[in-house]
Amino acid sequence: MEIRIPTVGESIHEALLVAWRVKDGATVRQGEVLCDLETDKVNVEVSAETSGVVQIAVPAGQTLPVGAIIGAIVPGPAAAAPPPAPAREPLATPSAKAATPPVNPGATRLAREKTLDPAALSGSGRDGRITVEDVLHAGAASPGTRAGSETPALDQPRPQAAVQEAPDGRALTREPMSPLRQRIAARLLAARQQTAMLTTFNEVDLGSLKALRVRHQEHFSAKHGIKLGLMSFFVKATVEALREFPAVNARIDGSDIVYHHYYDIGIAVGTERGLVVPVLRDADQLTFAGIEQQISALAQKANERKLTLAELEGGTFTISNGGIYGSLLSTPLLNPPQTGVLGMHAIQDRPVAVEGQVVIRPMMYLALSYDHRLIDGREAVGFLKTIKKHLEDPEELLLEL
Numbered sequence: 001m002e003i004r005i006p007t008v009g010e011s012i013h014e015a016l017l018v019a020w021r022v023k024d025g026a027t028v029r030q031g032e033v034l035c036d037l038e039t040d041k042v043n044v045e046v047s048a049e050t051s052g053v054v055q056i057a058v059p060a061g062q063t064l065p066v067g068a069i070i071g072a073i074v075p076g077p078a079a080a081a082p083p084p085a086p087a088r089e090p091l092a093t094p095s096a097k098a099a100t101p102p103v104n105p106g107a108t109r110l111a112r113e114k115t116l117d118p119a120a121l122s123g124s125g126r127d128g129r130i131t132v133e134d135v136l137h138a139g140a141a142s143p144g145t146r147a148g149s150e151t152p153a154l155d156q157p158r159p160q161a162a163v164q165e166a167p168d169g170r171a172l173t174r175e176p177m178s179p180l181r182q183r184i185a186a187r188l189l190a191a192r193q194q195t196a197m198l199t200t201f202n203e204v205d206l207g208s209l210k211a212l213r214v215r216h217q218e219h220f221s222a223k224h225g226i227k228l229g230l231m232s233f234f235v236k237a238t239v240e241a242l243r244e245f246p247a248v249n250a251r252i253d254g255s256d257i258v259y260h261h262y263y264d265i266g267i268a269v270g271t272e273r274g275l276v277v278p279v280l281r282d283a284d285q286l287t288f289a290g291i292e293q294q295i296s297a298l299a300q301k302a303n304e305r306k307l308t309l310a311e312l313e314g315g316t317f318t319i320s321n322g323g324i325y326g327s328l329l330s331t332p333l334l335n336p337p338q339t340g341v342l343g344m345h346a347i348q349d350r351p352v353a354v355e356g357q358v359v360i361r362p363m364m365y366l367a368l369s370y371d372h373r374l375i376d377g378r379e380a381v382g383f384l385k386t387i388k389k390h391l392e393d394p395e396e397l398l399l400e401l
Contacts, residue, residue, distance in 0.1 A: 001049060001050050001052070001072060001073045001075065002069050002071075002072050003034060003035075003046065003054075003057075003069065003070050003071040003072055003073065004067055004068060004069055004070065005017075005037065005064050005065065005066050005067060005068045005070060006037075006044065006046060006066070007066050007067070008039055008041075008042065008044055008066070008309060012039045012040065012041060012042075012066065012309070013065060013066055014039070014063055014064060014065050014066060014179070015037040015038065015039045015044065015063070015064060015066070015179070016037065016038045016039070016061075016062070016063045016064075016178060016179050017035060017036075017037060017058060017059075017060050017061065017062050017063075017064060017070060018035075018036045018037060018038050018043075018060060018061075019035060019036050019060050020034065020035045020056060020059075020060055021033050021034055021035055021036065022034055022035075022054050023054070023056075024054060024055065024056040025053060025054065025055070026053070026054050027051075027052070027053055027054075028048045028051065028052065028053075028054055028073070029048065029051050030048055030049065030050050030051045031047050031048060032047060032048050033045045033046070033047050033048075034046050034047060034048055034054065034071075035060070035070070036305075038178060038179055038180060038305075039179055039180075040179040040180055040182060040183035041180070041183065041309055041312055041313075042307055042308060042309050042312065043305035043306070043307075048073055049073070050073055050075050051073075051075065052073040052074045052075040053073065053074045054071060054072075054073055055071055055072045055073070055074060056070070056071045057069060057070055057071045057072065058070040058071065063179065101118070101119065101121070101123050101128050101130055102123070102128065102130065103118045103123075103130040111130075111135045116135060116138055118130050118135070120138075121134050121135065121138050122134065178274070180274050180276075181274050184274050184275060187335070187336065188333055190336055191333045191334045191335070191336055192333070194336065195334055195336065195339075195371045195373065196371055196372040196373045197333070197334055197369055197370070197371060197372070198369070198370060198372045198377075198380070199331045199332075199367055199368065199369045199370075200367070200368050200370070200377070200380045200381055200384060201329070201365060201366065201367050201368075201384075202365075202366045202381075202384045202385065202388055203363050203364065203365050203366065203388075204363070204364050204366055204387070204388045204391045204392060205352065205361045205362070205363060205392050206230075206347055206362045206363070206364055206391065206392075207361050207362055208392060208393065208394060208395075209230070209233055209391055209392075209394045210362055212394050212395070213228050213230075216228060220288075220289070223289075224289035224292070224293070226289065226292045226293055226296060227292070228288065228292065229292055229295075230344075231267070231291065231292070231295055231319070231321070232288040232289075232291040232292050232295075233288075233390075233391060233394055233397065234319060234342070234344060234387075234391070235265055235267075235280065235283055235286075235291050235319065236288070236291070236390070236397045237386075237387045237390035237391050237397065238265060238283075238317065238319060238342060238387060239263050239265070239283055239284045240386060240387075240390055240397075241383045241384075241386040241387045241390075242263055242316075242317060242383075243284075244382070244383070244386050245375075245379050245382060245383045245386070246259050247259075247339070247374055247375050247379055248317065248339065248340040248370065248375055248379065248380075248383050249263065249316045249317055249340075250316075250339060250374060251316075251337040251338060251339055251374075252337065252339065252371070252373060252374055253337070257374060260316045262282055262284070262316070263282065263283045263284045263316060263317070264279050264280065264281050264282070264283065264314050264315050264316045264317075265279065265280045265283040265315070265316070265317055265318070265319060266278070266279050266280075266315035266317065266318035266319070266335060266338075267279075267280060267295055267298065267299075267318075267319055268318060268319065268320035268321070269298065269299050269302045269303075270325070271302050271303055271305075272303075276302050276307060276312065277312065277315065277318055277335060278298040278299075278301070278302060278307055278311045278312055279311060279312065279313070279314055279315040280294055280295070280298075281314075298311065315335065315338060316338060317338060317340050317341070317342070318332075318335045318338060318340075318341040318342070319341070319342045319344065320332045320341060320342070320343050320344065321343075321344040322343060322344065322345055322346075323344050323345045323346040323347065323364065326346055327345050327346060328345055328346050328348065328365065329345055329365045329367070330343055330345065330367060331343070331367060331369060332367055332369045333369065334369055334370075334371060339370060339371040339373075339374050339375055340368060340369070340370045340371070340375065340380075340383070341368070341369050341370075342366065342367070342368055342387070343366065343367035343368070343369070344364065344366065345364055345365045345366070345367070346364070347362050347363070347364050348362070348363055348364075349361070349362055349363075350363045366384055366387065366388065368380055368383060368384045
């Protein structure tokens with residue numbers, strides 16, 4: 001039975017073969033995960049459709065079209081587990097060397113960083129010279145590496161595509177951009193080139209909201225099994241603002257304006273492989289608890305690379321929280337074809353004037369980036385003021401307890 005790159009979605013035409021989970025010649029059971037694929041939108045696990053012996057035809061690291069054959073399974077009974085891989089031979093020790101080998105300067109520095117003894121390495125350069133690549137290969141085969149492993153686990157860095165030396169002997173690593181990173185780059189560039197993007201700012205006093213969360217946190221957590229966070233308030237406030245200013249929830253299609261009568265809110269999530277934006281469908285119909293639960297589940301799936309295409313597509317508006325990384329102020333980029341994105345930032349205690357008195361309040365800067373082709377400045381400023389109003393008087397959002 002052939003192993004192929006599966007069809008994931010109509011808009012996905014190729015995938016990167018990230019890693020094989022099994023070795024060539026391994027015996028697998030039906031349903032066992034064989035390899036991991038990465039597309040420009042989602043990650044996919046390919047599972048065995050039958051039990052048998054795996055024959056790998058394409059090594060990890062290649063980008064292939066949908067439908068491409070990457071291996072096969074020769075049907076047969078499933079074994080309890082593949083046999084253990086033979087142990088690697090230990091590296092040569094300094095005593096086994098007849099003489100101290102020559103070492104490139106960059107290799108010496110890299111060996112020191114990896115706590116390796118250059119004298120214990122075999123050199124592949126001219127006259128047995130130790131190169132940067134020799135040190136990297138030795139580090140990959142060190143005791144900290146899983147014995148017999150041919151491909152890295154998904155939580156490990158990708159294998160270096162090419163290692164070079166600068167003229168002064170220092171190391172350079174060159175690797176191709178992942179499909180997801182290429183997709184992110186293309187979309188961010190398109191946001192700059194194809195929209196008339198403008199950003200307006202405001203600030204919000206979160207004192208009342210923080211007090212409300214403290215007052216109801218215990219009750220809310222006990223009833224719903226999840227903490228009451230900030231994001232549910234921002235989603236609720238955003239939906240109210242979108243109701244008042246429908247153009248911010250619209251998109252441009254040619255010479256037409258398409259108004260959405262539903263509120264699918266994208267929540268930007270940063271992962272180790274890049275930014276993804278899973279979508280809360282019909283956010284206006286969700287309770288506070290429902291919002292918190294869905295955001296938690298989507299964030300977990302994003303970090304585990306288990307988001308589906310359906311969970312990423314669409315979205316009428318996006319919220320991005322740079323504050324979790326400490327950002328005080330930024331200009332969020334649009335996520336086309338959406339015409340608006342809200343940027344949240346870090347909460348800081350700052351002196352502000354309240355009824356003629358200078359007081360210390362927990363303040364957050366808000367940023368709204370919008371497509372000026374569709375949204376006027378008056379609407380953008382009004383939209384942000386509406387969000388500010390609801391966050392500073394959160395009781396109006398009718399918290400469900």
